[in-house]
Structure formats: structure tokens, C-alpha cells
Amino acid sequence: MTDLLTLTIRELVAAYSAKTLSPEEYWQAVEARVEAFEPAVQALYLYDPESARAQALASTERWQRGAPLGPLDGIPVTLKELIATEGQPVPLGTAAVDLVPAAADAPIAARMREDGAVIFAKTTCPDYGMLSSGLSSFHPLSRNPWDLSQNPGGSSAGAAAAGAAGFGPLHIGTDIGGSVRLPAGWCGLFGFKPSHGRIPVDPYYVGRCAGPMTRCVDDAAYAMQTLSRPDWRDGTSLPPQEIDWLDEAIDLKGMRIGLMLDAGCGFAPEPEVRDAVIAAAKRFEAAGAEIIEVGPVMTRAMLDGLDVFWRSKFWGDIAPLSEEKRRRILPYIYEWAEGGAHVSGVDAVKGFGQTIEMRKTCGALFTRVDAVLSPVNPTVSYPADWASPTNDPHKPFEHIAFTVPWNMSEQPAASINCGFSESGMPIGLQIVGPRFADLTVLKLSRLFESWTGRIGNWPTPPRL
Known part of the structure; x- marks a missing residue:
């Protein structure tokens, strides 16, 4: 059973096609791992093994007929709780939201069903997806499988924990300031935030993207052929484009790659993080x-302006709630949001204007380089019950200065493991490419993975 969990999506599909392994048999392995590990990591919401068994059986029958629905037929997948699935509530990670069934599948869920993926659970996130943490007023505390005393990061907390725990090969998160890449980095996964509009999302929000979180680059690349199909509900959805997501060929000769070790504000990288990223850059140089x-x-003015804009926007979202419901929101987030209660319209617009400044500086940088390497997370890890790496609602975004500008500039960026700290925690390398050069980021990531090898010592379930 454990050996099956090491298979990539391509290997699983090949085995399904050859009839040497069925989706039913693979699901049994995933279900056993969930049963063993989930009580410790608390990564899942609406986990439904009975439905998964039925989906896996239907997929097995399709493969036996030689008629799979699509490239992900029979592949178990989780979706971040913020991604709506028809008939199921979307609590947004908070106890303040009424549990009303969603009227329809969001674009990502629709694409997964069209291709026959086995959607077996949603994954946890903090209140409104507004934290880099597994802490929530609605969900149980999600923990990092590498060290259960430590945080998986967020806001795609459960997705990262599920991936590192071995709950199948594919987990979909969302990212507005680093929420795919940050937890991927802290949990050792490959996390990919594509160019804005490459993966349609609904509802749309400035800078908000979705992306795959996987144990290897190939699984994320394979999933992109499904995830990247356009959807009219996202007005920024990119038009259909023939992209060979599995193309690996790339020549580094003549390529200019920027090495960014100073984010301009926020936390400076801890020495172990800095050293790991420099070592990664030297590999690219040697090649x-x-x-x-x-x-x-980034500048302090940009980060603070974004903070003002997000606080005012979020206060506007929750102001219509009753006082009783507002008080159900995680206190850290509510205290942060209250800072937006008296922001003027002028100041909110000025804050939003800093996203345009980020776009300008990112665009200027890419007139000089073809790609950028940097840390993902400046810190190695932090306690599981902290709301953020600062645990201070007055300084909520000190850890996102390396990740958030690429959301606002709409550029593709990935997190890939580049080593481990002395404490045994994963360290993430960020690889950023020009706007729409999603395939370039995947190719650079594959190349780096070919040098370092995939992680072979993933966490195993504790004896509870």
C-alpha cells in the first residue's frame, strides 16, 4: 500500500491503462493512509470515503472499457475549501458563515469532474483564507506532517498537510499573496501559482490564483492540462492555448537569472534559508x-498600502454581519480587520494603488532578467497554534514580501524544495518567470528537481 503512494500521476494512469492497477485499488491505499494520518494532521473537511469508493469504482469500469473521461480519470484529488463544489457548503474557514450548500461547482471542481478525478475531500483553510496558518475558528487545527508541533502555513494549509502526509498525488490550493507557495515551501511540496487567468477561478479577486500542490513537478505539470481549460465565469480567464505542459526541454546557456535575497521589507531570510537558496542558484550557474x-x-510603502487596502476591503465584507457573527471570527483576524473600519475611501484607493506600483517594479526587473530565484519563506518554521509567523495582527504580512508581488504583477511563480533545516523542516526555493511564461517556470523547476532528486523520506503516520 505504501509503495503505491509513491507513484506519480503519469505512472498511475499508465498502470490504469495497462490494467495492472485499478483506481479502486489505488483509492484503497489512499484511504488507508488518510485513516492512519488524518487524526494527527487534521487536513481535511467533508472527507467522504464512501463517495470516493463509488467514484473509484466508476473510474475502474471506464478504464476496463478503455474509455476514461480525461487525463485525471481515477486520480484522487482534494480541493481547498474555498473552491465551491455543488451541494456542499463553503464555510470559508470561519465559524461566522452560514453553511449554505453551493449552487454549482466552481471552475476547478467542474474541470475535475469532467476529467473523472476522484474528489474525496475539501482541505482546511483559516478564516476567509486570510492567514498563513492552519489556525481557524471553524476547522480543527491543521498541523505540519514533518513536525506536528509546527505550522503547515497557509492559507492552503490543509492542502499542504494532505500532500506531505501522502493523501494522494494532487491537491489544489488558492493563492493571493503566497497561499500556495508558502505552505508548499513549509511542507516540502511543489506549489505552482500560474499566470493570472491561466487557471480560472470564481469568485474573482485582484491577484487571486489557484494552483496545484504536489510531491513532484511532473504531477503539477500533468494536472495543468485539466486545470488550465478556460471558463467564462472568470473574466480574466485566458483564451484556449495549445501548451505541451509535459515538455521538459530547456537550455540555460544565455539565460539571465536574477537572485533576490532581499525582499525590501518584512523579515530577512534566516541564515539556513539564505544559504539553501544561494546553493540552488549556484546549481543553475554551473549549468x-x-x-x-x-x-x-517591494518597499515598505507597498506592503503597508496593501495591508490598508486588504483591511478596508475585508472590513467592508464583514461589516454587514451581526455583532454576534463577527465575534465568531478568529480574534487575530477580527482585530486585524478592525483596523479597516475607519480607513477613508481615499486611503483605501491609495492602498490599492500600491499593487500597481508592484506591477511596475516587477515589470522593470524582467527587462533585465529571464527568471528570478528567491526564498519562498524567510523563516524555517513556526508553532502550529500561531496565526502567522509573527503571531501579531498589527504586523500580519512580514513573511509575504518575497511572494505577494508576483500575484499583483500576474506572473507565474513556483515553490520547490531546496533542502532542509537542521531541525528537519523543508526549505522552499521560489522560481519566478515572465508573465504567461508558465511553461518556463515548470521547465526550470523540473531541471532543478532533476539535480536534487525528489524527496524520498516523506513523513509517516505517528503511532497515536
């Missing part, structure tokens, strides 16, 4: 790329 040290694209 023929020109490594250019580059300055930050």
Missing part, C-alpha cells in the same frame, strides 16, 4: 545560466 544579484521589487 550555464548567468546569475545576477538583483534588488527587491
Whole structure:
């Protein structure tokens, strides 16, 4: 059973096609792992093994007939709780929301069903997806499988914990300031935030993307052929484009790659993080790329302006709630949001204007380089019950300065493991590409993975 969990999506599909393994048999392995590990990590919401067994049986019958629905037929997948699935509530990670069944599948859920994926659970997130943490007023505390005393990050907390725990090969998160890449980095996964509009989302929000979180680059690339199909409900959805997501060919000779070790504000990278990223850059240099040290694209004014805008926007979202419901929101987030209660319209617009400034500085940088390497997370880890790496609602975004600018500039960015700390926690390398160069980021990530090898010592369930 354990050996089956090491198979990639391509290997699973090949085995299904050859009839040497069935989706039913693979699901049994995943179900056993969930039963063993979920009590410790608390990654899942609406886990439904009975439905998964029925979906896996239907997929097995399709493969026996040689008629799979699509490239993900029979592949178990989780969706972040924020991604609506028809007939199921979307609590947004908070006890303040009424549990009303969703009227329809969001674009990602629809694509998964069209291709026959086995959707077996949603994954946890903090209140309104507004934290880099597994802490929530609605869900149980999600923990990092590498060390249960530590945080998986967020806001795609459950997705990262599920991936590191081995709950199948594919987990879909969302990302507005680093919420795919940050937890992927802290949990050792590959997390991919594509160019804005490449994976349609609904509801739309400035900078909000969705992306796969997997144990290897190939699984994320394989999933993109399903995830990237356009959907009219997202007005930013990119038009259909023929992209060979599995193409690996890339020549580093003549490529200029920026090395960014200073985010311009927020936390400075801890020494172990900095050293791991520098070592990764040297690998690219040895392979023929020109490594250019580059300055930050962020400033304190940008980060603070974004904070003002997000606080005012979020206060506007929750102000119509009754006082009793507002008080159900995680206190950390409510205290942060209250800072937006008296922000003027002028100041809110000025704050939003800082997202445009980020776009400008990111665009200027990419006139000089073809890609950028940086840390994902400046810190190695932090306690599981903290709301953020600062645990201070007055300084909520000190850890996102390396990740958030690429949301606002709409550029593709990925997190890939580049080593471990002395404490045994994963360290993430961020690889950023020009707008729409999603395939370039995947190719650079594959190349790096080919040098370092995939993680082979994933966490195993504790004896509870």
C-alpha cells in the first residue's frame, strides 16, 4: 500500500491503462493512509470515503472499457475549501458563515469532474483564507506532517498537510499573496501559482490564483492540462492555448537569472534559508545560466498600502454581519480587520494603488532578467497554534514580501524544495518567470528537481 503512494500521476494512469492497477485499488491505499494520518494532521473537511469508493469504482469500469473521461480519470484529488463544489457548503474557514450548500461547482471542481478525478475531500483553510496558518475558528487545527508541533502555513494549509502526509498525488490550493507557495515551501511540496487567468477561478479577486500542490513537478505539470481549460465565469480567464505542459526541454546557456535575497521589507531570510537558496542558484550557474544579484521589487510603502487596502476591503465584507457573527471570527483576524473600519475611501484607493506600483517594479526587473530565484519563506518554521509567523495582527504580512508581488504583477511563480533545516523542516526555493511564461517556470523547476532528486523520506503516520 505504501509503495503505491509513491507513484506519480503519469505512472498511475499508465498502470490504469495497462490494467495492472485499478483506481479502486489505488483509492484503497489512499484511504488507508488518510485513516492512519488524518487524526494527527487534521487536513481535511467533508472527507467522504464512501463517495470516493463509488467514484473509484466508476473510474475502474471506464478504464476496463478503455474509455476514461480525461487525463485525471481515477486520480484522487482534494480541493481547498474555498473552491465551491455543488451541494456542499463553503464555510470559508470561519465559524461566522452560514453553511449554505453551493449552487454549482466552481471552475476547478467542474474541470475535475469532467476529467473523472476522484474528489474525496475539501482541505482546511483559516478564516476567509486570510492567514498563513492552519489556525481557524471553524476547522480543527491543521498541523505540519514533518513536525506536528509546527505550522503547515497557509492559507492552503490543509492542502499542504494532505500532500506531505501522502493523501494522494494532487491537491489544489488558492493563492493571493503566497497561499500556495508558502505552505508548499513549509511542507516540502511543489506549489505552482500560474499566470493570472491561466487557471480560472470564481469568485474573482485582484491577484487571486489557484494552483496545484504536489510531491513532484511532473504531477503539477500533468494536472495543468485539466486545470488550465478556460471558463467564462472568470473574466480574466485566458483564451484556449495549445501548451505541451509535459515538455521538459530547456537550455540555460544565455539565460539571465536574477537572485533576490532581499525582499525590501518584512523579515530577512534566516541564515539556513539564505544559504539553501544561494546553493540552488549556484546549481543553475554551473549549468550555464548567468546569475545576477538583483534588488527587491517591494518597499515598505507597498506592503503597508496593501495591508490598508486588504483591511478596508475585508472590513467592508464583514461589516454587514451581526455583532454576534463577527465575534465568531478568529480574534487575530477580527482585530486585524478592525483596523479597516475607519480607513477613508481615499486611503483605501491609495492602498490599492500600491499593487500597481508592484506591477511596475516587477515589470522593470524582467527587462533585465529571464527568471528570478528567491526564498519562498524567510523563516524555517513556526508553532502550529500561531496565526502567522509573527503571531501579531498589527504586523500580519512580514513573511509575504518575497511572494505577494508576483500575484499583483500576474506572473507565474513556483515553490520547490531546496533542502532542509537542521531541525528537519523543508526549505522552499521560489522560481519566478515572465508573465504567461508558465511553461518556463515548470521547465526550470523540473531541471532543478532533476539535480536534487525528489524527496524520498516523506513523513509517516505517528503511532497515536
